[in-house]
Amino acid sequence: MTDLDRLFREFNQPLVRYLTRRLGDRDWAEEVAQETFLRAARQGEIVSERSWLFAVATNLVRDEAKKDARRRRHLELLAQEAKAAEPVTPQLLTIERAEEAASARRALDALGERDREALLMREEGLNYTEIAAALSLSAGSVGTTLARARRRLVEAYEAQQRALKDRGNHAAS
């Protein structure tokens, strides 16, 4: 088994999950993950594989996000137009599940980029040293970063839930 095979088998799943959570798009996440593994193959020896992979993937997302922001906005507009023209189809997700996911996404988007990435990396099992290496932080500040990220995430999520509830009450009355 080559190093690339091993890296892929070992880290593809957590990396794709991290990227999917980060981007909200599985296909895009898989593309970025593949690009990350290709870069790893070109890189040669890597000391801390997991933190290296997550760091490169994170940087690719940042770069690509900048490049694609304009194109994506345009595509979103096109998609919205197309959706408006479509006949009404049954909901794929239950209302509350969809709302839950949307609230989680908005809450995550409310975080600063570094907080968001640290939190998602931690959820994938990276330890503080690996997170620090991937995000160019000092190891001592990872705890503070995660504490802030978790608090803000929960507060933002709860604010979303309250707003939804208020809207529901308002609509009911």
Place this chain on the structure above:
Amino acid sequence: MQHLDEGTIHAWIDGELPPDEASRVESHAKSCAACGAMVAEARGLVAASSRIVAALDILPQAQRGVTPHGVPAFGARKAPRRWAMSRVTTTIAATLGLAAGVVLFFRGKIEEPPRSIHTVVLTRDTTLAVPLAKAASPTAPTTQTARTTSIAASPRPVDHVESRKSVATRGNQTRDAIAAVVTASAPASPIAQVSPAMPARSAAPMTAMGVGGQPRAPAAMAAAGGAAASGLAEAKTAASRKSMAIGASPTQLMEVVVTGPSGPSYAGCYEVDQSTDVLPRRFALRADSARAGVAGMYEVRYIDSTGAIDGRMVDAGWMEISGRAVIRTARSGEILAITRTGSAIGAESPLGPRTVRQTSCRAP
């Protein structure tokens, strides 16, 4: 010692402090009420944020493993087709079951209910989990009986499970049961409507065995304390939860009666390679605390950075089902299943396989 800062507390909870510093933090947290409260709050934040992040995995079908060309993407899971029932079939089966229950009830043939904690009615299209009879009669943990009606048989062997052919429940709970079945089988309910593609988790092998999946019905949601993670408030109040809906495979129509937890053979301390929903990486499965946890299940406890068994995870519990230790939460259903074959330990979460090892720990 100076009060603990939030970053240190989170590092300690995450097991990232060196042992000497961890023991200092621990002793201070025990002696200082203010810092102890901060630790408790931080635990809530850790659990709540994990849940919120896990909610990001709810993606539309097109983004969850099916490419635009219809080819399953890498890692996409296929729902078992073998047991698939059409919506019409499911509705007919539920209606027949309801009719049978009504007939039996009015003919006075229904026997007294067994001691049960949950009766749930599950249908494929609605992925419902309707707890019909909750905590009807507390039983000793040694009473290990579980019965399941499974028109679509479970793909794995099921211990403590016995098939039945009616969705009607028994005795004093019959009226409630019928009402709940009517609610559960009503296809027009927008809340109850679920796409076949919805359960990324339910479609996973581990959840397609009769106890997995997501509770969907209003009653189940109420029992589970709502679908969403409720963060800080939940962290502070989750201990008040009294029941937990048993989730459903999307392909099953069944009745489940669980009368008590079983299987202390899995009791011990474990370490998982990565987080899985709300479960921390290190946790303890206790078997000396039956019924203190969720819905009569055994307790799941935290392990602190020094290896001591710590507080109870208020919304999680575990029990042994089909030779596996199944850890569940009220909101997410089954979050991890541990299987032991000889000395080998395997584990699977709805998010994928996990590497679990048994670890040493000490009593609190």
